[in-house]
Amino acid sequence: MKIAITGGAGFVGSSLALRIRQDHPTAEIIALDNLYRPGSELNLPRLGEQGIIFIKGDVRNPNDIAELGELDVLLDCAAEPSVLAGQGDEARYVIDTNFLGTVNCLEHVRNCGGRIIFLSSSRVYSMAALRDIPLSDQNERFSLDAETSVTGWSPAGINENFSTAGPRTLYGASKLAAEMMIEEYTEMYGIEAVIYRCGVIAGPCQMGKVEQGVFTLWMARHVFGGALSYIGYGGAGRQVRDILHVDDLADLIASRLANFGNHNRQIFNVGGGFENSVSLAQLTQICEDISGNRLEIGSIKENRPNDIPWYVSDNTKILATGDWFPQRDVKVVMTDIYHWLNDNRTTLEPLFTEGSK
Ligand SMILES: NC(=O)c1ccc[n+]([C@@H]2O[C@H](COP(=O)([O-])OP(=O)(O)OC[C@H]3O[C@@H](n4cnc5c(N)ncnc54)[C@H](O)[C@@H]3O)[C@@H](O)[C@H]2O)c1
Structure with a gap:
């Protein structure tokens, strides 16, 4: 078995690489990454210790992808995953990486063989439609009207x-455009592919920042100190x-690799x-319980650009296909993040210090 993981030094890519190594001790596993995400380089020693080959390469460059050679499976995890990407001068980066990078991966497997697992995102869904869902404010969180059920x-x-x-968002649009190209390549060239639209994935080894990886950042502030604010939707943390848990995602992918x-x-x-959904206010309580530290959380009433008040993945379709279901609840996710931060304090504290991205 030969498996390549683009974005293989990132949070999800490196976690999946290590899990695949456990299941397939003799497989050739390659992690390709350009180390764009600050902190991704910290994952390289863990990959190296497990005999995972690292290629410093850029998915925007077909010549870099060509280095992967013939493959059984390509796991497409390279991305600029922030919903705020493109707000500065980086619009081309998010589009070129998230969209053209996937096209380059498709071309590679078309020429060299292999099946594709694509990690897409819940952010492919319409922001306006997500904001239109009627919500009520109950028990420290927004809730949906339980009597209502409409298409979607x-x-x-x-x-x-x-x-x-x-x-x-540019992030969501670039992921949706990539999904469309995957559908075209499967239809036209018979490439095998599966698309998983993930909600928030969290767990150890995520280099969280305000605009992406907020669950890790929330715990990091409780461990290392620093400011946190509830931003938007009245500033009370109801979103x-x-x-x-990234290990639950790994279970799913491991079950479908062969x-x-x-x-x-x-x-x-x-x-x-739904069972593993929380509001930010509830998350604060969980972080306090696990870390034993209490922070004053600020309040900013104005909404952030590109934010949505409520997202919970309905897993009905995937649950119906077999024996996978998420086994680790929110407390397990946050406890695992806590231990990772605490055990690697010296290395991680500077990364999560306020002002660092
Ligand atoms: N983390 C989440 O909550 C979440 C949710 C839904 C979907 N996803 C998807 O999962 C995948 C992995 O996300 P993540 O959370 O691990 O993010 P991440 O930023 O930790 O990892 C992405 C990796 O891709 C690399 N990368 C960026 N541009 C690249 C390029 N041009 N060429 C090669 N490598 C490049 C980065 O250096 C980084 O190591 C992404 O496709 C993302 O859209 C993540």
């Missing part, structure tokens, strides 16, 4: 039929997300689901 959403969460029309089976050519929402 229900109290169980957002399903795959939710609208993708209209603006969704809700579901969290998927054979996509009934996942082939499908798009699935994959997340922690």
